[in-house]
Amino acid sequence: xxxxxxxxxxxxxxxxxxxxxxxxxxxxxxxxxxxxxxxxxxxxxxxxxxxxxxxxxxxxxxxxxxxxxxxxxxxxxxxxxxxxxxxxxxxxxxxxxxxxxxxxxxxxxxxxxxxxxxxxxxxxxxxxxxxxxxxxxxxxxxxxxxxxxxxxxxxxxxxxxxxxxxxxxxxxxxxxxxxxxxxxxxxxxxxxxxxxxxxxxxxxxxxxxxxxxxxxxxxxxxxxxxxxxxxxxxxxxxxxxxxxxxxxxxxxxxxxxxxxxxxxxxxxxxxxxxxxxxxxxxxxxxxxxxxxxxxxxxxxxxxxxxxxxxxxxxxxxxxxxxxxxxxxxxxxxxxxxxxxxxxxxxxxxxxxxxxxxxxxxxxxxxxxxxxxxxxxxxxxxxxxxxxxxxxxxxxxxxxxxxxxxxxxxxxxxxxxxxxxxxxxxxxxxxxxxxxxxxxxxxxxxxxxxxxxxxxxxxxxxxxxxxxxxxxxxxxxxxxxxxxxxxxxxxxxxxxxxxxxxxxxxxxx
Numbered sequence: 001x002x003x004x005x006x007x008x009x010x011x012x013x014x015x016x017x018x019x020x021x022x023x024x025x026x027x028x029x030x031x032x033x034x035x036x037x038x039x040x041x042x043x044x045x046x047x048x049x050x051x052x053x054x055x056x057x058x059x060x061x062x063x064x065x066x067x068x069x070x071x072x073x074x075x076x077x078x079x080x081x082x083x084x085x086x087x088x089x090x091x092x093x094x095x096x097x098x099x100x101x102x103x104x105x106x107x108x109x110x111x112x113x114x115x116x117x118x119x120x121x122x123x124x125x126x127x128x129x130x131x132x133x134x135x136x137x138x139x140x141x142x143x144x145x146x147x148x149x150x151x152x153x154x155x156x157x158x159x160x161x162x163x164x165x166x167x168x169x170x171x172x173x174x175x176x177x178x179x180x181x182x183x184x185x186x187x188x189x190x191x192x193x194x195x196x197x198x199x200x201x202x203x204x205x206x207x208x209x210x211x212x213x214x215x216x217x218x219x220x221x222x223x224x225x226x227x228x229x230x231x232x233x234x235x236x237x238x239x240x241x242x243x244x245x246x247x248x249x250x251x252x253x254x255x256x257x258x259x260x261x262x263x264x265x266x267x268x269x270x271x272x273x274x275x276x277x278x279x280x281x282x283x284x285x286x287x288x289x290x291x292x293x294x295x296x297x298x299x300x301x302x303x304x305x306x307x308x309x310x311x312x313x314x315x316x317x318x319x320x321x322x323x324x325x326x327x328x329x330x331x332x333x334x335x336x337x338x339x340x341x342x343x344x345x346x347x348x349x350x351x352x353x354x355x356x357x358x359x360x361x362x363x364x365x366x367x368x369x370x371x372x373x374x375x376x377x378x379x380x381x382x383x384x385x386x387x388x389x390x391x392x393x394x395x396x397x398x399x400x401x402x403x404x405x406x407x408x409x410x411x412x413x414x415x416x417x418x419x420x421x422x423x424x425x426x427x428x429x430x431x432x433x434x435x436x437x438x439x440x441x442x443x444x445x446x447x448x449x450x451x452x453x454x455x456x457x458x459x460x461x462x463x464x465x466x467x468x469x470x471x472x473x474x475x476x477x478x479x480x481x482x483x484x485x486x487x488x489x490x491x492x493x494x495x496x497x498x499x500x501x502x503x504x505x506x507x508x
Contacts, residue, residue, distance in 0.1 A: 120244065186270060190263050231383065327455060339465065344425075
């Protein structure tokens with residue numbers, strides 16, 4: 001059986017090379033088709049795997065006869081179709097932090113809220129103290145309004161320096177500087193100095209508040225669920241704005257205390273915030289791996305295919321941010337928002353007294369109701385706004401605020417007007433946090449501090465210009481001018497909001 005099976009096989013000797021040294025490589029059968037690979041050199045006489053080059057070639061083609069160890073990546077070759085494209089740039093994506101990750105963010109968010117609470121104590125108190133300031137210095141409204149003007153100048157001045165100071169010293173020391181500036185201003189005020197010193201002190205207050213507001217906005221806007229975080233931050237401002245007139249009135253009217261002694265309370269808050277904010281933010285840059293400037297210029301930045309180049313200075317970055325469409329429209333939007341907010345809270349009492357014959361003793365609480373509405377709106381409506389979508393929510397909130405402001409103007413009922421004013425505050429409350437979220441998405445991360453500081457500076461100037469203009473027109477035409485001015489500012493907000501570029505929601 002075995003001998004018959006062997007008859008089918010014919011054993012031939014192995015062919016030898018022409019020089020007689022060793023066996024020659026096997027030739028392909030006649031009917032076999034050679035396989036040609038465009039990504040590697042090929043010749044008819046070589047075996048398929050022999051043409052594959054192993055190893056990483058860094059300095060030109062592999063020399064003839066050179067060998068490379070196995071286990072390396074297949075090198076790029078000029079005629080390789082799949083690998084001839086340039087390498088895609090590597091994009092660094094920072095991990096999105098949350099309120100509790102890292103755990104220190106809990107204390108940082110608390111520090112941000114406390115600083116904004118102090119800002120609210122500062123901003124809403126003058127409305128209750130102005131009559132006593134006028135009496136003490138024997139001055140009129142036009143002279144008293146200088147404190148709003150210098151406060152706005154401080155905000156605008158801060159826009160040119162906050163990003164440079166943040167990059168040079170870090171967030172912790174920047175917040176220390178902001179609270180120290182405010183504390184110096186309060187020390188001067190509690191001494192009841194001459195009026196020009198009080199006006200200059202409000203400049204320092206605006207400068208310090210602009211610093212902590214810009215840092216706080218950027219921090220809260222870059223956390224997970226940023227709309228709710230910003231709502232809590234600005235809701236804290238509303239809490240301060242609600243209780244400050246009540247405390248100031250109780251101290252000055254009922255207690256018979258000098259008006260300037262109210263600022264002992266705010267000064268104590270600033271001293272505490274200086275220590276707490278510096279402690280909580282001390283290692284913030286180290287945790288994120290963010291370098292600080294070691295000189296007055298930006299450190300050199302790496303480029304992929306070239307030498308190191310220096311980035312523009314902080315002033316150039318601020319001017320660049322100011323020229324962007326988002327910053328310009330955002331500044332005008334917040335200008336109109338805070339102009340309407342401060343005008344309503346400052347002049348609605350005068351309107352109810354003159355046009356509705358309201359009792360000054362009871363009408364004074366309408367302002368507290370307005371600020372309470374803002375506070376509740378920021379705490380209760382910020383999270384639903386995040387779920388619905390900030391862009392759509394702001395449209396509905398601004399339209400609703402305009403409708404209820406129109407009711408205050410046209411319905412001759414004091415109680416109805418007081419309720420409508422509170423609803424206006426409720427609807428306006430979450431607008432600022434929602435707008436900050438949209439601005440943060442549209443502004444480059446490295447320009448966020450400078451961009452948001454410009455926006456907040458113009459917003460503060462709106463809070464000074466609009467009520468001052470309302471007061472001048474009210475002296476000529478009557479206090480009803482508050483309502484067309486407020487509704488007109490709402491219209492400006494709608495136009496700016498519509499013109500803002502649409503940005504994709506960040507993946508969280």
